[in-house]
Amino acid sequence: MSDPRNDVLGVGLLGEGLHHPGEPPAGIRRVPTGVDGLTTEHLIINMGPQHPSTHGVLRMLIEVDGEEVIAAEASVGYLHRGIEKLAEHRRYNAIGTLMDRGDYVSGIHGETALALAAERLGEIEVPRKAQWIRVLLAELNRIASHLVWYGTFGLDMGGMGQFLYAMRDREALLDILEAITGQRMMFNYVRPGGVIADLPAGIAEKIRVFTDTFDAYLDEHDALLGGNEIVHDRVKGIGVIDREKALAFGLTGANLRAAGVDFDVRRARPYDAYAEMDFEVPLGTTGDAWDRYQVRMGEMRQANRIIRQCIDGMPEGDHTAKVSRVLRLPEGEVYASVESSRGETGIHLVSDGGDTPYRMHYRAPSLFALQALEDVLPGHLIADVVMIIGSTDIMLGETDR
Amino acid sequence: MQPRADDIRTALAGGVPDAEVAETTLGVVARVPLGMVLDALRALQAAGFESLVDLDGTDTGELIELTYRVRSYAHGAEAYVKTTIAYDGELLSAWEVYPAVLMPERETAELLGLTLAEHPNPKRLLTTDGVEPLLRKSVAVRTREEVRFS
Amino acid sequence: MSPVLAASLRVLIAVGLMMANGVMMIYMLRKVLGHLHLRYGPLHVGWHGLLQTPLDVVKLLTKEDVTPRAVDRWLFRLAPLAVFVPSLMAYAALPFGPGWSIVSLDTGLLYTFAVLSLVPIGLLMAGWASANKWSLLGGMRAAAQQIAYEVPLLLSVLPVVLIAGTMSLGGIVDAQQGLWLGVLPRWFVLNPLGLVAFALFVVAGLVESNQTPFDMSEAESELVTGFATEYSAMKFGLLFLSEFSNQFILSAIGVTVFFGGWMLPWIPVEWYAEIPVLPAAVFIFKVYIGIFVMMWIRGTYPRVRVDRMMELGWKRLIPAGLALVLLTGFIQKAVM
Numbered sequence: 001m002s003d004p005r006n007d008v009l010g011v012g013l014l015g016e017g018l019h020h021p022g023e024p025p026a027g028i029r030r031v032p033t034g035v036d037g038l039t040t041e042h043l044i045i046n047m048g049p050q051h052p053s054t055h056g057v058l059r060m061l062i063e064v065d066g067e068e069v070i071a072a073e074a075s076v077g078y079l080h081r082g083i084e085k086l087a088e089h090r091r092y093n094a095i096g097t098l099m100d101r102g103d104y105v106s107g108i109h110g111e112t113a114l115a116l117a118a119e120r121l122g123e124i125e126v127p128r129k130a131q132w133i134r135v136l137l138a139e140l141n142r143i144a145s146h147l148v149w150y151g152t153f154g155l156d157m158g159g160m161g162q163f164l165y166a167m168r169d170r171e172a173l174l175d176i177l178e179a180i181t182g183q184r185m186m187f188n189y190v191r192p193g194g195v196i197a198d199l200p201a202g203i204a205e206k207i208r209v210f211t212d213t214f215d216a217y218l219d220e221h222d223a224l225l226g227g228n229e230i231v232h233d234r235v236k237g238i239g240v241i242d243r244e245k246a247l248a249f250g251l252t253g254a255n256l257r258a259a260g261v262d263f264d265v266r267r268a269r270p271y272d273a274y275a276e277m278d279f280e281v282p283l284g285t286t287g288d289a290w291d292r293y294q295v296r297m298g299e300m301r302q303a304n305r306i307i308r309q310c311i312d313g314m315p316e317g318d319h320t321a322k323v324s325r326v327l328r329l330p331e332g333e334v335y336a337s338v339e340s341s342r343g344e345t346g347i348h349l350v351s352d353g354g355d356t357p358y359r360m361h362y363r364a365p366s367l368f369a370l371q372a373l374e375d376v377l378p379g380h381l382i383a384d385v386v387m388i389i390g391s392t393d394i395m396l397g398e399t400d401r
Numbered sequence: 402m403q404p405r406a407d408d409i410r411t412a413l414a415g416g417v418p419d420a421e422v423a424e425t426t427l428g429v430v431a432r433v434p435l436g437m438v439l440d441a442l443r444a445l446q447a448a449g450f451e452s453l454v455d456l457d458g459t460d461t462g463e464l465i466e467l468t469y470r471v472r473s474y475a476h477g478a479e480a481y482v483k484t485t486i487a488y489d490g491e492l493l494s495a496w497e498v499y500p501a502v503l504m505p506e507r508e509t510a511e512l513l514g515l516t517l518a519e520h521p522n523p524k525r526l527l528t529t530d531g532v533e534p535l536l537r538k539s540v541a542v543r544t545r546e547e548v549r550f551s
Numbered sequence: 552m553s554p555v556l557a558a559s560l561r562v563l564i565a566v567g568l569m570m571a572n573g574v575m576m577i578y579m580l581r582k583v584l585g586h587l588h589l590r591y592g593p594l595h596v597g598w599h600g601l602l603q604t605p606l607d608v609v610k611l612l613t614k615e616d617v618t619p620r621a622v623d624r625w626l627f628r629l630a631p632l633a634v635f636v637p638s639l640m641a642y643a644a645l646p647f648g649p650g651w652s653i654v655s656l657d658t659g660l661l662y663t664f665a666v667l668s669l670v671p672i673g674l675l676m677a678g679w680a681s682a683n684k685w686s687l688l689g690g691m692r693a694a695a696q697q698i699a700y701e702v703p704l705l706l707s708v709l710p711v712v713l714i715a716g717t718m719s720l721g722g723i724v725d726a727q728q729g730l731w732l733g734v735l736p737r738w739f740v741l742n743p744l745g746l747v748a749f750a751l752f753v754v755a756g757l758v759e760s761n762q763t764p765f766d767m768s769e770a771e772s773e774l775v776t777g778f779a780t781e782y783s784a785m786k787f788g789l790l791f792l793s794e795f796s797n798q799f800i801l802s803a804i805g806v807t808v809f810f811g812g813w814m815l816p817w818i819p820v821e822w823y824a825e826i827p828v829l830p831a832a833v834f835i836f837k838v839y840i841g842i843f844v845m846m847w848i849r850g851t852y853p854r855v856r857v858d859r860m861m862e863l864g865w866k867r868l869i870p871a872g873l874a875l876v877l878l879t880g881f882i883q884k885a886v887m
Contacts, residue, residue, distance in 0.1 A: 027684065045684045053772040067688065067857060077527035082542075084512075085535045089542055121426065156772050158763060158854025164588035225853070230764055234856050247452040247474070250501030263474050332426045335455075335470065335481075348468065350459055359536075361457035361468075368454075371504050382688070383773050383856045400527055 029063065042070060049078050053156045053386040056396040058370075062377070062385065069385060072377035074370045079400035087360040092118050092192050092327045095360070100186040102345075102362060103398040106145035108137045109340030110362075110398075111190035116271055117336035117349040118192035122329045129317040130194030131273040136310035137180065137189065138272075138338070139303040140207075143214070144173040145341035146300050149393040153293070154225055156390035157234060162224050169217050172210050179203055192327055194320025204311045211308050215301070222297055235289040238380065239388035241372050242287045249372040252365050253343025254295045255392055259287030265339035276313075277306050289391035296393070326355050342366055342393055364398035405429075409480050412448035416440040427468075430481045435493075438484050442469065442498045449473045450480060453499035458509045460538045464488065465513050469495070469502075486515065488537075494520035512536040561653045565642040572799050573792040578604040579839070580846055587850035608788070616784040619682065626680030631782070631789035633673030638793040640666045641800045646721045648813050648830030649820075659720035660712065663804060664705055667759065670797065671697035674768060674778050677790065681781040689777020692857060693761070693768030699864040700758040706872025707751035710879035711739050711808050720804075724812030728820060736816040740809040744879050749809045751872055756801040758860065761794060763849040767857050802841030803834075810837055 027046075030039045044063045048054035057078035063070045083098045090098070092114075099110030112134055119126060147166040154162025174184045179200055181189035189196050225231050241251065246259040256263060264281045266274040282298025284291025329351040337346035343365025350359040369392045377385055406422045406429050413420040413431055417440050421432045433441045442453075455470035469482040486492060492515045495502045507526040510517045514534030517523035525532075533540050578593070578601065585592025593600025618627065643666075644659035646652045656662050671694045678690015712718055715726035731737045739745035758765040769777040779790050806812060813830035814820050823829050855863075 043684050043687075052775060073522075077525075077529075080527040082535055085540075085542060154853060158766070158770065158772055159852060160584070161588055161850050162853075164590065168589055224851075228853065230853050230855050233859060234853070248500045250452055250454050250499070252454065261474055268477060334426050335428065344454065346455060346470075348455070348457055348470075359459040361455075361459075363455045363457075367504055367508075368501060371501065375500075381856065381858060383770070383854070386773055 040065070047385070053152075053390065055152065055389065055394060057400075058389070058394065058396050060373075060377075060385070060389075062382070064382060067381045067383070069377050069380055069382065072374050072385070074374055076367075076370065076396065076399045079396050081401065083401040084360055084362055087357055087362075089356060091355050092329070092357070093325070095357070096188045096191060097186065099362070100188060101397060102364070102401055103340060103342060103366075103395050104185060105148050105395060105397075106141045106341040107185060107187050108134075108141040108190060109338050109345050111187065112138060112272070113336055113338045113340075113345045113347045114349075114360075115190050115192045116338065117334050117347040118327065118329060120336055121332055121334045121349060121351055122192070122327065124193050124321055124323060126194055126272075126321055127318045128273070128315045129198075130319050130321070132310055132314055133195050133199060133319060134190055135273045135277065136207075136307060136314075137177070137187075137195075139306045139310070140173055140177060142303045142341050143300050143307075144170050144177070146296050146303075147173070149296060149341075149390075150221060150225070153387075153390040153393075156386045157231065159225070159228075162221070165221060165224065169214065169221075176203065176207055176210060179206065191320065191323075193323035194318070196320070198319040199314075204314070207307060207311050211304050211311075214304050218297070218300055218304070226293065226297065232290070234384075234387060235293060235391065237286075237288050237290075238384050239289040239292075239376055239391055240287055241376055241392075245372060245375065246287060249375070250368040251343065251372055252368065253339065253341075254292060254299060255287075255343065255369055255372075257281065258284035258291035258295045260285050265337055265344055269337075271336070271338060273310075277309055279306050289388060292391045292393075328353065328355050337363065340365065342395055342398070343369070345398070362398070362401055364401060366394040366396070367399045369394050370399055408448075408478075409445075413441055413444050416444040428479055428481055430483055432483045435484050435486050435490070438467075438469070438482065439493060439495055439498060441482050442471070442495055445471050445480060445482070446498055449475055450478070451475070453495075453501040454479075456502050456505040456509060458486075458513045458515075458536070460513060460536060461485075462538055465490070465515065467492075467509065471499070488514065489516075491516045491518045493518045496520065561643075562639075565639055565653055568642055569639055569792065569796045573795045574604050574608060576795045576799065576842060577607070579842070580849075583843060583846040584850045587847065611785055611788040614784040616786060619781055621682040622781065623680040623682065626676050627781075628786070630673050630677035630680055631786045631793075633676055634670055635673075635789045635793045637666045637669035637673070638796045638800065642796075644720055645800070645803050646724055646807060646812055647834050648828075650721070651813075651831055652721065655721060656719065657722075658718045660708060660718045660723070660804070660808070663720075663800065664701070667797065667800065668697070668701050670793070677782070678778040681778070683781050685775045686778050686780045689768045689770070689774045689780070692770075692774070693778060696758055696761075696765065696767050696857075696860065696864075699861055700755045700868075703751055703864060703868035703872045704755035704759050706869065706876055707748050707755055708804070708808050709872075709876045710744050710748045713876070713879045713883055714739065714742070714744070720807050720812075723808055724814065727811040727814065730817070736811060736814070738809060738811040738816075744875065744882065745809060747875055748879075749805075751868060751875070752805060752809065754863075755868060756805060757845065757848070758864070760798045760801045760845070762798065762845050764852040764855045765860055766849075766854060767860065770854060772854075798842060798845060799838060802838045802845065805841055806834065806837040812837075 027044045029042045031042055033040045042063050042065050047062055048059035049057040059075040061073045083102055087095045087098055095114055096111040099114050100107035102110045147170040151163035151166035178184050181187040241259055243259045243261060246256050260283055262283055267281055279302045282295045284295050331351055331353040333350040335346060335348050337344045346363030348361035349357055352358040406424050409429050409431055410422045417433055417437045419434055420441060423430055450471040450473045452472050454472050457468055459466045464485045464487050466483060466485050472479045492510055494506055494517060504526055511525045512535050514537055581592040593603035596603045596606055641663050643654045644652060644656045644662050674693035675690045678686045715723045727737050729737050735741050740749045761768055779787055782790055813834040815833055
């Protein structure tokens with residue numbers, strides 16, 4: 001494995017300094033070419049935080065020789081809101097709103113992770129129906145999130161159509177999510193003990209209309225990107241995060257499975273009703289961008305399958321356990337993780353017996369993917385950089401927290 | 402899923418004899434002294450825990466408790482390594498054992514006010530220079546006005 | 552009329568054409584992309600958003616023209632002109648109808664390509680003068696791609712020149728009169744050699760007019776907006792306009808060389824050549840079909856990677872073009 005040092009640029013936080021006469025200006029580095037003591041100049045470029053394809057506010061410092069990337073360093077924190085600190089001052093019921101703003105494209109997963117942690121610590125029995133509703137929403141949200149990934153992946157490669165086609169289907173999903181939770185993105189729906197409200201009447205038909213059409217739409221999406229010769233040319237064998245590297249950098253989720261590691265929290269440590277669901281875990285082999293694409297497309301198919309099972313077998317009963325309004329958890333600590341759209345979202349909850357957490361740590365899968373990127377990007381072209389960042393599906397809301 | 406505490410004990414027996422291994426609500430936790438963390442992580446890596454999946458710190462009021470979470474995909478097992486460090490302590494980087502700690506270590510150090518040692522890039526990760534270590538219990542959550550007029 | 556006045560009038564006609572085309576094509580682009588992408592495009596200003604683009608032009612004209620502090624002022628100001636003027640000049644030789652061109656040149660084809668090859672100089676100037684690394688990369692890409700693809704572009708029309716025996720654009724159109732075997736129009740695209748040449752022309756033309764999937768020098772997802780990043784107001788407008796006009800010119804050359812220019816299929820040209828404006832209308836209609844296809848591609852395809860595009864140009868298209876010219880030459884000799 002190459003040296004994963006990430007201050008390879010040695011340019012500090014900003015990468016720009018004062019310009020001293022006689023030296024090359026900031027952002028340019030003289031390096032020897034190895035021929036007769038001649039030197040060449042490398043550009044150090046600031047990619048982001050306002051670059052169109054750094055997915056929000058990621059900032060990559062890249063050193064390029066022509067168009068080839070020599071070194072890359074990620075700089076994050078532009079979205080830091082101190083979620084972990086704020087959570088220490090909120091009751092367990094109110095932390096869900098913070099988790100929504102972590103990974104803001106798939107909020108249900110963050111809420112579920114927190115609820116699971118609180119339930120495990122407080123030994124709260126969740127009614128079966130609540131578990132099924134959670135699975136249903138988690139999978140709806142997973143498709144919505146993967147569609148955003150699909151669209152932006154297309155945008156990163158310069159295709160505009162894919163994004164807008166994906167938004168069409170996501171719109172249908174957000175309508176469903178809005179009908180259930182009252183919100184399109186910041187749901188605040190999953191609470192310790194269950195979910196906040198029962199499913200509205202008639203939602204099953206609405207979801208069924210979606211699931212029935214979505215498989216055909218997904219084939220269309222797959223044909224638009226995966227069936228395109230240009231895309232094959234750009235993604236196959238590019239941005240390889242193999243098994244060794246994926247494990248070394250602590251990757252999880254689709255990025256890990258693309259490297260052939262068969263690990264899915266839903267399968268390995270089933271939470272909620274996942275033990276009762278019938279689904280497959282798509283795997284890749286080499287861990288290149290094409291494998292990550294295939295795995296995510298497969299996950300959407302499987303998610304659709306799980307949604308179908310959920311509406312077919314939705315049990316009767318309560319949507320929430322009897323939980324006191326001011327939830328006090330016993331002293332102790334617990335770790336709960338869920339398979340979110342981007343990997344394993346974990347909550348390390350420490351309680352001192354009070355009505356707020358003593359410490360809540362939020363494991364962000366994107367942060368680990370970002371570390372791997374610093375190692376993977378050198379050797380690729382600038383055009384590949386945006387594609388590879390897109391293929392790992394990082395979400396800056398959760399890296400920065 | 403959970404490994405037996407005995408397995409972890411045997412894995413650590415050679416390199417880290419001081420480790421206290423116990424099963425808690427968290428899982429199998431090995432408490433090791435600060436100086437032995439790297440040895441413990443190396444021993445666990447040799448025992449098949451090939452990936453580090455998380456690192457975080459907690460301010461206990463007297464010192465800071467660090468929790469490393471390692472995982473073995475082959476055995477489907479998970480273990481936690483805990484250690485404590487003083488407020489002004491120096492956190493020795495474990496990136497040569499598990500490169501995955503590079504960014505979590507930076508984050509933990511800046512948010513809990515620790516110094517990083519032998520880290521290739523000991524810069525701040527999330528906040529800018531001058532921001533107090535937010536996750537310390539002594540640092541209060543303040544409104545924007547309170548910060549601005551203090 | 553004094554020759555100076557006549558020349559000025561011709562230039563004004565070209566400018567007017569270019570502006571009208573720009574406005575029309577921007578509206579068309581928005582509508583075409585919109586409908587390809589399951590949305591409507593402009594809808595509220597005027598009937599179906601017809602006034603949107605004219606108002607945007609007004610906006611561009613009245614916006615603050617920002618000149619960043621670090622730029623090379625003279626080059627920065629000169630660059631939009633260096634891009635705009637060649638693409639204006641390229642209108643000169645286009646044959647809109649029998650005898651209907653701003654200047655009638657015997658070497659019209661060569662002239663148009665020669666003038667268009669000046670465009671990358673302007674783009675490189677814009678990229679360099681902006682003092683922005685993304686602009687620099689965009690300018691470099693623009694220069695590299697346009698130089699690489701000028702050769703295959705020229706090679707792709709040479710077979711037609713060999714068959715038609717003239718370099719005058721009007722002459723090439725005249726050579727496509729009549730029917731082939733009494734059924735098909737004698738357009739060069741329906742000639743087996745011409746068809747291969749047309750395939751080459753499409754690829755090289757898309758690169759040369761900086762269109763998806765070869766829009767390397769702008770590549771908004773990679774290079775922000777490439778060479779145009781630091782430009783605002785009408786300077787940006789000029790860069791933008793000349794890009795649209797290059798698209799028009801390449802489509803026009805394609806129509807002239809491969810699709811019979813102003814001629815309608817199966818209808819003898821004598822029947823309508825005398826009707827004013829009709830040949831020009833036919834020509835412009837065909838050109839806009841070509842532009843529509845370009846927009847269709849733009850709405851569908853992702854971008855090719857820059858090194859693959861250069862490989863395609865140097866390693867495949869140039870040898871293929873040379874072989875085609877050679878083959879056409881042999882066949883012409885053998886047939887004649």
